[in-house]
Amino acid sequence: MIKRICNLDQLEFTVVPSQKDLFLKTLTEVKVFKEILPATFLMGDDWNIKINCKKCNNCLTFGRFSSNFKRLKYLSNYDIKNFEFLDYLASPFGHIEVRNYSTKNGEVYNYYFKRKEAIVKLFITFCPQCDATYLGSFAERYGGEIERSPADLSADYVYIDELVMVDVNREKFMEEFKMNT
Numbered sequence: 001m002i003k004r005i006c007n008l009d010q011l012e013f014t015v016v017p018s019q020k021d022l023f024l025k026t027l028t029e030v031k032v033f034k035e036i037l038p039a040t041f042l043m044g045d046d047w048n049i050k051i052n053c054k055k056c057n058n059c060l061t062f063g064r065f066s067s068n069f070k071r072l073k074y075l076s077n078y079d080i081k082n083f084e085f086l087d088y089l090a091s092p093f094g095h096i097e098v099r100n101y102s103t104k105n106g107e108v109y110n111y112y113f114k115r116k117e118a119i120v121k122l123f124i125t126f127c128p129q130c131d132a133t134y135l136g137s138f139a140e141r142y143g144g145e146i147e148r149s150p151a152d153l154s155a156d157y158v159y160i161d162e163l164v165m166v167d168v169n170r171e172k173f174m175e176e177f178k179m180n181t
């Protein structure tokens with residue numbers, strides 16, 4: 001089990017509109033807003049989140065893009081076949097479960113929200129000042145109300161369910177993660 005220290009609920013979001021947002025006027029300028037988790041927001045061209053670290057109170061930012069990649073890493077479970085390890089990764093979260101299905105290439109596992117039919121993705125980030133580690137669970141989804149061309153496969157919304165400060169040795173954790181993927 002990964003030890004959960006506490007949940008963060010109040011987050012500050014910044015969303016930069018995409019070309020599609022500008023064209024459809026779903027978002028016309030950079031939007032900064034505070035929201036309590038779980039929260040859904042327009043994905044835009046880029047987004048980032050600001051929090052006050054629960055351990056040292058430093059303000060830290062993490063986001064979608066590579067400039068921030070050092071501080072936000074997606075934990076893709078796509079290639080993980082070890083059910084126990086998947087359970088372990090999901091252990092600090094309250095709302096996700098592992099489901100499996102058979103394909104011609106063998107069993108595939110995915111995380112789902114218990115009460116929603118959305119596939120869950122996980123990410124890891126940390127505080128650069130005190131090194132506290134945070135794990136988050138999120139999903140991306142299409143907006144049914146947003147007009148799109150059939151060739152456009154990009155998601156429109158991000159749903160962040162939980163952000164949890166956890167007690168792990170991050171280097172060891174990432175090594176273990178790599179060993180299982």
Ligand SMILES: [Zn+2]
Nearest residue numbers: 053056127130
């Ligand atoms: Zn900190």
